[in-house]
Amino acid sequence: MGMLIKPIITEKATKASELGNTYTFVVDTKANKVEIKKAVEDFYGVNVEKVRTMNYKPERKTKHTKTGIQFAKTNSVKKAIVKISEGDTIDFYDNL
Secondary structure (H helix, E strand, O other): OOOEEEEOOOHHHHHHHHHOOEEEEEEOOOOOHHHHHHHHHHHHOOOEEEEEEEEEOOOEEEEEEOOEEEEEEOOOEEEEEEEEOOOOOOOOOOOO
């Protein structure tokens, strides 16, 4: 699970998995679509039809305090939306 960091479990992602058979993951920023497809197929044992990726830039914030100006930023994130075959499902809660 080197390429896959964690699954995204939100209301929108859960609805997409129930209706459209698509699952969302946070992946390594250097991973490409072929590597993501292979990682999902190997780890979960499903057939992947399509992989879509999104790169999110880091958010930058500036605070003005008594001691001066402080700068902060978050990490950059890459998300992958994976569409799997019609008969396959992924259960994120079976390992709990």
